[in-house]
Every structure is written in structure tokens, then in C-alpha cells.
Amino acid sequence: xxxxxxxxxxxxxxxxxxxxxxxxxxxxxxxxxxxxxxxxxxxxxxxxxxxxxxxxxxxxxxxxxxxxxxxxxxxxxxxxxxxxxxxxxxxxxxxxxxxxxxxxxxxxxxxxxxxxxxxxxxxxxxxxxxxxxxxxxxxxxxxxxxxxxxxxxxxxxxxxxxxxxxxxxxxxxxxxxxxxxxxxxxxxxxxxxxxxxxxxxxxxxxxxxxxxxxxxxxxxxxxxxxxxxxxxxxxxxxxxxxxxxxxxxxxxxxxxxxxxxxxxxxxxxxxxxxxxxxxxxxxxxxxxxxxxxxxxxxxxxxxxxxxxxxxxxxxxxxxxxxxxxxxxxxxxxxxxxxxxxxxxxxxxxxxxxxxxxx
Amino acid sequence: xxxxxxxxxxxxxxxxxxxxxxxxxxxxxxxxxxxxxxxxxxxxxxxxxxxxxxxxxxxxxxxxxxxxxxxxxxxxxxxxxxxxxxxxxxxxxxxxxxxxxxxxxxxxxxxxxxxxxxxxxxxxxxxxxxxxxxxxxxxxxxxxxxxxxxxxxxxxxxxxxxxxxxxxxxxxxxxxxxxxxxxxxxxxxxxxxxxxxxxxxxxxxxxxxxxxxxxxxxxxxxxxxxxxxxxxxxxxxxxxxxxxxxxxxxxxxxxxxxxxxxxxxxxxxxxxxxxxxxxxxxxxxxxxxxxxxxxxxxxxxxxxxxxxxxxxxxxxxxxxxxxxxxxxxxxxxxxxxxxxxxxxxxxxxxxxxxxxxx
Numbered sequence: 218x219x220x221x222x223x224x225x226x227x228x229x230x231x232x233x234x235x236x237x238x239x240x241x242x243x244x245x246x247x248x249x250x251x252x253x254x255x256x257x258x259x260x261x262x263x264x265x266x267x268x269x270x271x272x273x274x275x276x277x278x279x280x281x282x283x284x285x286x287x288x289x290x291x292x293x294x295x296x297x298x299x300x301x302x303x304x305x306x307x308x309x310x311x312x313x314x315x316x317x318x319x320x321x322x323x324x325x326x327x328x329x330x331x332x333x334x335x336x337x338x339x340x341x342x343x344x345x346x347x348x349x350x351x352x353x354x355x356x357x358x359x360x361x362x363x364x365x366x367x368x369x370x371x372x373x374x375x376x377x378x379x380x381x382x383x384x385x386x387x388x389x390x391x392x393x394x395x396x397x398x399x400x401x402x403x404x405x406x407x408x409x410x411x412x413x414x415x416x417x418x419x420x421x422x423x424x425x426x427x428x429x430x431x432x433x434x435x436x437x438x439x440x441x442x443x444x445x446x447x448x449x450x451x452x453x454x455x456x457x458x459x460x461x462x463x464x465x466x467x468x469x470x471x472x473x474x475x476x477x478x479x480x481x482x483x484x485x486x487x488x489x490x491x492x493x494x495x496x497x498x499x500x501x502x503x504x505x506x507x508x509x510x511x512x513x514x515x516x517x518x519x520x521x522x523x524x525x526x527x528x529x530x531x532x533x534x535x536x537x538x539x540x541x542x543x544x545x546x547x548x549x550x551x552x553x554x555x556x557x558x559x560x561x562x563x564x565x566x567x568x569x570x571x572x573x574x575x
Numbered sequence: 576x577x578x579x580x581x582x583x584x585x586x587x588x589x590x591x592x593x594x595x596x597x598x599x600x601x602x603x604x605x606x607x608x609x610x611x612x613x614x615x616x617x618x619x620x621x622x623x624x625x626x627x628x629x630x631x632x633x634x635x636x637x638x639x640x641x642x643x644x645x646x647x648x649x650x651x652x653x654x655x656x657x658x659x660x661x662x663x664x665x666x667x668x669x670x671x672x673x674x675x676x677x678x679x680x681x682x683x684x685x686x687x688x689x690x691x692x693x694x695x696x697x698x699x700x701x702x703x704x705x706x707x708x709x710x711x712x713x714x715x716x717x718x719x720x721x722x723x724x725x726x727x728x729x730x731x732x733x734x735x736x737x738x739x740x741x742x743x744x745x746x747x748x749x750x751x752x753x754x755x756x757x758x759x760x761x762x763x764x765x766x767x768x769x770x771x772x773x774x775x776x777x778x779x780x781x782x783x784x785x786x787x788x789x790x791x792x793x794x795x796x797x798x799x800x801x802x803x804x805x806x807x808x809x810x811x812x813x814x815x816x817x818x819x820x821x822x823x824x825x826x827x828x829x830x831x832x833x834x835x836x837x838x839x840x841x842x843x844x845x846x847x848x849x850x851x852x853x854x855x856x857x858x859x860x861x862x863x864x865x866x867x868x869x870x871x872x873x874x875x876x877x878x879x880x881x882x883x884x885x886x887x888x889x890x891x892x893x894x895x896x897x898x899x900x901x902x903x904x905x906x907x908x909x910x911x912x913x914x915x916x917x918x919x920x921x922x923x924x925x926x927x928x929x930x931x932x933x
Contacts, residue, residue, distance in 0.1 A: 220628070220811075220814045223625075224627060224628075224629075227626070227627050231632060241625060243624050243625040247621055247623070248618070248621075248623040253615075253618045253619060253623075256615075256618065257611075257614075257615045257618070260606070260611045260614065260615070261611060263605055263606075264793070265605070265606040265611075265790075265791065265792070265793040265794060266601050266792055266793040267581075267599060267601040267792050267793055268585070268793065269582060269585055270578070270582075271582075274589060295653070295816075295817055296817065296818060298815070298816065298817070298818055299816055299817060302815060302816045324814075324815050327814070327815045328815050331812070331815060432623075433623065434623070434624055434625050435622070435623045435624040435625055435626065435819070435821050435822055435823075436623060436821055437817060437818060437819075437820075437821055453578075454689070456578045456682075456685070457656070457660060457682050457685045457686045457689060458653075458656065458657055458660045459653055459654065459656070459657060459795060459817075460654060460656055460795065461793070461795075462795075463793050463794055463795055463821075463824070464793055465793075466821070
């Protein structure tokens with residue numbers, strides 16, 4: 218229902234209604250000027266042609282330095298989402314199942330369903346601080362399991378997978394010869410340090426992107442780091458689907474990486490303040506929630522709530538949130554994206570508090 | 576082998592070698608300045624966010640006027656290639672076969688193969704001026720046929736499907752309830768008028784893009800016009816793969832359409848001159864070919880040639896062309912893209928003439 222709500226919110230907006238959109242992970246912050254100028258400069262230099270399906274050499278090399286891998290292990294994708302889709306497409310094409318901790322990012326489920334793959338959920342709960350139970354996870358793996366998908370930091374809870382738990386998951390995966398796809402799009406702006414999948418070695422896959430780290434959501438650029446065999450297959454898939462990410466966008470991303478420390482410090486600070494503000498407001502209600510360890514979601518629980526009806530009715534009040542059912546079996550939860558200026562956020566949070574009181 | 580040659584050409588270039596690249600349909604012409612400025616302007620206005628998986632309303636409406644359909648029938652795709660892939664993905668997901676006149680654009684075959692669909696080719700020959708035989712086409716259609724793919728004007732021959740033949744294909748398709756996907760990326764800059772699939776009504780699909788018409792290849796933007804049911808399915812697929820084409824690119828495309836008559840006149844003239852130049856040079860050899868009716872390929876035949884070996888050895892001489900085997904069973908043919916400035920083109924064509932004499 219996540220995408221339906223978004224299309225409805227866009228429609229209402231196009232009719233002139235003011236909607237505070239806290240339903241998707243699309244920040245209100247502007248893409249930094251330096252990144253825009255780099256794209257413009259590249260366009261003027263003629264970087265508007267077809268290019269390699271692997272991505273530009275300069276960007277792959279830069280990323281290989283950042284992640285301490287070979288450039289041949291890096292492939293540029295059309296956003297992290299295409300990284301996830303194309304990897305799942307290759308690994309789940311012939312069926313099988315995928316193990317995913319829930320609540321989980323909507324797209325994993327929709328992609329698996331679209332590919333005809335079975336989804337096996339490791340349900341986690343607010344009450345146990347979203348802890349992933351290793352025994353449950355291990356018990357779900359069978360001979361048809363093709364991959365485990367992790368999202369760390371996690372969407373929609375903005376929680377971090379505990380390092381020991383992550384160690385355990387990797388151990389299980391390695392023992393059973395299962396590939397982990399680790400989606401780490403929030404890791405570079407996390408409030409606390411997270412352990413990264415590449416630190417473990419082994420034949421696992423990192424998927425991430427520039428969208429969240431640099432407020433480049435609508436630019437559609439991300440990357441996958443994997444073994445060269447998979448990178449080659451992904452490039453072949455790019456060749457028959459997208460050709461390549463526009464080169465001027467790749468040059469903008471390269472500029473973003475060069476300025477990473479100065480650009481992301483500011484972005485992270487703003488999200489931290491918003492998370493604090495939201496926690497302050499929500500903690501005065503009976504809503505239960507865990508404090509975000511990373512940008513930029515809160516996933517409160519309201520006893521007895523039907524979050525789908527709630528989200529639809531809240532939309533008529535000018536606030537868009539995502540129902541918990543979009544992330545698994547979480548009807549009493551809803552997801553707030555802290556992706557509006559603080560003033561709007563305050564207004565929206567107050568409306569949410571009122572609405573959950575009713 | 577088309578994409579392998581391209582990656583090899585890019586590699587040679589990155590090693591500092593000068594390669595005249597006539598192997599892919601990527602013009603040397605620059606994207607018109609007005610289009611670049613429109614993109615830059617949109618970026619600065621914050622058009623850098625997620626947006627509708629259907630595409631921007633303004634662009635869909637403009638295109639609906641151009642093609643005399645409803646805006647709901649239009650969906651913006653990541654280049655025409657994604658339009659082709661995603662439509663084939665939806666129609667051929669559960670197997671079946673697809674009927675395609677050959678020689679055909681490489682990607683159709685690779686996509687079908689990737690999806691596990693069978694390809695049934697209606698072979699056409701230079702000697703009969705690439706005429707599609709209706710009886711052969713009809714005889715290939717069976718209960719598992721899911722679609723017919725046409726490309727008009729055709730790649731790699733730059734020939735136009737004769738209007739009476741097209742009438743016949745549509746009649747057969749309608750009689751048998753088969754959908755035609757008509758890829759018309761070269762139609763707006765064709766040297767002669769071509770009949771368009773939408774003129775027939777019926778439940779057929781137009782796929783096209785901005786790449787060739789406006790020299791926007793590397794921007795990755797195209798569109799599909801189809802019934803609303805298919806448009807909705809394509810949007811759902813966009814949601815789990817690409818999200819949306821960057822809005823600033825969609826605004827650039829809108830500007831392109833606004834300036835279409837002035838921009839494309841010039842582009843078309845240049846290709847016409849190049850085609851003339853190439854025909855003049857090649858007609859002095861024993862190569863056989865048909866004169867292009869549209870930009871921007873020539874597909875000569877050289878008796879006894881192994882075009883794969885030929886293309887690889889020519890690459891070492893600094894000229895990249897595509898072997899005929901990339902377009903079907905055409906080992907004696909090769910494809911020249913007229914996508915270099917006239918001086919380079921002349922040099923390359925002379926090298927090609929020399930090489931085919933050997």
C-alpha cells in the first residue's frame with residue numbers, strides 16, 4: 218500500500234492540496250549545490266552519451282578505495298533499488314526462497330513476489346528492541362534458500378543490527394553457503410557506527426547508494442559490490458535494460474564522494490535533531506517506539522490501530538505516513554519519515570498525536 | 576557480440592587509443608544546449624526527488640497531445656530500451672514465444688533469451704530489399720506467441736517497413752489477437768514518412784524515446800504508449816526497479832518536445848548528408864547495401880566475410896563496427912553507424928573499404 222499512498226499524495230498535491238509527506242524516504246533537503254554544478258559541468262562537457270554498463274572507471278575506482286576492494290568488484294546501478302532488484306532477479310530467477318528479517322523494506326517483498334520467489338520472514342518485535350533471533354533465522358533456511366537480505370541500519374525501524382547478532386547471521390550464512398545481500402543505504406549517515414558486511418569477507422553482497430547519504434534520491438544512482446562473476450552478470454543485465462546510469466549523474470556522484478565529509482556531517486546533524494524533536498513529541502503520547510539509531514524513520518506502535526485506515530484518513534488531513542502493513546505483519550504500527558522541515562514536522566507530528574488519540 | 580565490442584572499444588580508448596566508433600547508435604552530435612539548460616534549471620528548482628512511477632504529469636500530457644491519446648496511456652521509461660525490456664518482461668514472463676523480423680536490434684534477442692522466451696525470426700534479405708514476407712510471418716504464429724516486435728524504421732538496415740506490408744502485419748496480428756510492440760525510435764527523424772502503429776488503433780504498443788530524435792542517448796529517457804492496464808503494470812514494475820526517471824531529465828525532455836521542429840530539422844539534415852557521403856564512398860566498392868531511408872545505419876554485405884573476425888581486426892585499426900551476427904544470421908554483413916563527424920566518417924569508411932578488399 219506504500220506506493221498507492223504515494224501516488225495518491227502526489228495526486229492530491231497536483232490538485233493544489235498541501236500534503237506534509239512523511240510517507241516515503243525522500244528528504245526535503247536539497248541536493249548540495251556542488252553536486253548539481255558537477256552534473257551541469259559534465260553535461261556541458263558532453264557526458265551525455267552511452268557508456269559502460271559497469272559504470273565509469275573513475276567512479277568505480279573511487280568506490281573501490283572507499284570500500285577497500287578491487288574496482289572490478291564495483292558496479293554502478295540505477296539507485297540501490299535497481300541493485301537490489303537486479304541481484305534478486307539473478308539469484309531468484311529460477312525460484313527458491315529468500316530469508317528476510319521483518320519489518321522489512323517494502324520493495325524486498327514486492328520484488329520477491331514479482332519474481333515468484335517465496336519470502337521467509339524472521340519476525341522481530343518492538344518489545345525486544347527488534348532483535349533478530351538467530352535460531353529462528355537458521356531454522357528457516359532450507360535447500361531452496363537462495364539468499365538472506367539484511368538492511369542495516371534497518372528501515373522502517375531505524376535500528377541497527379547488534380554486532381554479535383550480525384556475527385551470528387554471517388556465521389550461519391557461511392556455514393550453509395548462503396549469500397547475504399546487505400542493503401546499507403543508511404549506514405553512511407547512521408548516528409552510531411554500524412558493522413559493514415564487507416568487513417566479514419566471504420562471498421556476500423553490498424548494495425548501497427547515494428540517495429540518502431547525499432540527498433540525491435531522485436538522481437537514481439547506487440552501486441553493488443560483489444564477486445566479479447556476479448558483477449559481470451549484473452553488467453549484462455544492465456546492457457539489456459538500462460544501458461548505463463547517465464554519465465553526468467555518475468560525475469555528480471564522484472563529486473559527492475570527494476566532498477563527503479563536509480556534506481554528510483551537516484545532513485546527519487539535521488536528521489539527528491529531527492529524530493530528537495520527534496521523540497520528544499511522541500513520548501508525550503501513549504505511542505510506543507524505539508529511538509532511531511540512524512536516519513530517518515520512526516515506527517511507532519499504537520495498540521488496536523488499523524494503520525491502513527489510519528494512513529488513508531490522515532492523508533485527508535494533509536499528512537502522509539506509511540501503514541505498518543507495508544513492512545510485514547505490523548498492522549498496529551505506522552512509519553513516519555522525518556523528511557520535512559522541522560516546522561512542518563512539528564505540525565504533522567501533532568496531527569498524528571491527535572489522530573491516534575481519537 | 577555487439578556489447579563486447581563496445582566494452583573493448585571503451586577499454587582501448589581509456590588506454591589512449593583513438594577509436595572511430597561506428598559500432599553503436601550513439602551520435603557524436605551534442606545534446607542541444609537548450610535541453611541541457613532545462614535540466615540544470617530543473618535541478619536548481621529542486622526537481623531532484625522521487626516522483627511518480629508513471630512519469631511527470633506535464634510530460635505525459637504533452638506526449639498525449641503529440642500522439643493523440645489519453646495521458647493515462649503514456650508512461651515514461653528509462654530509455655526506449657527499458658520500455659522494450661519491461662513490456663517483454665510482463666508479456667513473456669510465463670514463457671511463450673515472440674515473432675521478430677530479422678535482421679533485428681540485438682537487445683530484442685538478448686532480452687527474450689534472458690526471459691527464457693523463444694524467438695521466431697522472419698528472415699528478410701538485402702536482395703528483396705528487406706521485405707517482410709507475410710505468409711512466413713503468419714506461419715510462425717502459434718498458440719504460444721505472445722507478441723510481434725517491429726522496429727520501424729528498422730535497425731540495422733535503416734529501411735522502412737512498406738506500408739502495405741505493415742497493413743498486412745497488423746491485420747494478421749488483429750485476426751490472431753496478438754499484440755504488436757512497435758519500436759519507433761528512428762521514426763521522428765526518418766528521411767521519409769513512416770506509418771505509425773498508433774494510426775491503426777487496436778491494442779498495440781508504441782515504444783520510443785528521446786535518444787535518437789534529440790541526441791539524448793545517455794540521458795536514458797523514453798516512453799511507452801499502451802492500454803491503461805499495461806501502463807499500470809509497467810508503473811508497478813517501475814516502482815520496484817527504478818522508481819522513476821529523474822524529474823530534471825523529464826523536464827529536459829519536455830523542453831526538447833517544445834523545440835522539436837527547430838532541433839530535429841538540423842539533426843535530420845546532418846544524418847542525411849552523412850548517409851549520402853557513406854553511400855558515395857561504399858558504392859565505389861563491391862559491397863552491396865540498401866540506401867538508408869532513415870538515420871543512422873548502413874548494413875553492407877561482403878561476400879564470404881566473417882564479420883566477427885572482421886570487426887575485431889578492424890578495431891585494432893581504430894574503427895569499431897558491429898558484426899552482422901549481432902542482428903541475426905547475417906555473418907556476411909556488418910553495421911556501420913553514421914555517428915561520427917564527416918571527416919572521421921570518411922577516414923573510417925576508407926579503412927573499411929580497404930579492409931574488405933583484402
